[in-house]
Amino acid sequence: MLPLSQRFGLYRSSLANRLAASMDLRITSNAKQFQRGLNNAARKQVPFAMSLAINEVLNEIKRNWEKTLRRRLDNPTPFTMKAFAIKRATKRNLRGVIFAKAIQADYLLWQEDGGTRKPKRRAILVPVGQRVNKYGNMPRGAVGRVLAMPNTFSGKPKGSSHAGIYRRLGTKNTSRKSGAKLKLLVSYERKARYKPSLKLISGAAKTATARLPQALLKAMRRAMK
Incomplete structure (x- = not known):
């Protein structure tokens, strides 16, 4: 069986199309991979527990991203600080997404990836x-x-x-x-030139890999009460 941290999928949307500016991290999983070796009662709670774990980690990533904006940007506006939103996982859809809203993503992408903006x-x-x-x-x-x-x-x-x-x-x-x-x-x-300074996606991937196993164990204990 794969280690727990390797059984969650982390995906970043394609940034090839700048006109459809998007910046997101998706966490997905497959409940069947976690149900092996569990009794019936525990097996039934796995999807619910996994959705709780994914959402908990996405909330932590969102807090980290907001801290990064305050630290890396010079006095960001309230509008910029409201850039991030979460599409939560459910027990029927084990896929959660954290993303930057379209308008803010249009300019935050340059701080994330760098490049020459025209x-x-x-x-x-x-x-x-x-x-x-x-x-x-x-x-x-x-x-x-x-x-x-x-x-x-x-x-x-x-x-x-x-x-x-x-x-x-x-x-x-x-x-x-x-x-x-x-x-x-x-x-x-x-034109304006930007150097990558935010590193939101790489930081989020590290957080997800480190925190998901703990979050799932915590969620399973909660679900089995």
Whole structure:
């Protein structure tokens, strides 16, 4: 008989299709593998106990993932901290899944896998010396407010290779032809490079391998009471 830790299946969804951004870990098992050598009473409780064990470990993985976000990301937003959800196993379906919700997965994947991100629209907006909220992001509607300021324009200045939102420094009536100095407020970036920093999936696999045997024994004792 295989060791208990090897009789659970751990699967990660394919990340080949970035448009369908997904990040999940699935824990599955086969009750028949655990029922050998047990009496009838214990055998009947195996599916229920296994579902409890899988769900307990998924809850622990979720807590670990949230701790990792706080530790690895710079002041993550409440929206980011609500990224993860669990589809629980049942005694009739011994498959549990922990996953990142679609919107959060779209950007957390870059922190998990690394790589070069290209914007879906024209550019990635990066504030430069511009006020950001407590999470380090530009507040909603900030770009529109910046563009509404006097002597502010969007584009690539003559003689510059960098596009963005600029302000002409000087009097309120500074003209385009006055040779006024320009201050970059928001930079338009064509791409952003990321290094893998979260390691959520590898950490979850280690947790599942280490914790599932203990969780199953605990669940069997509970089920047999």
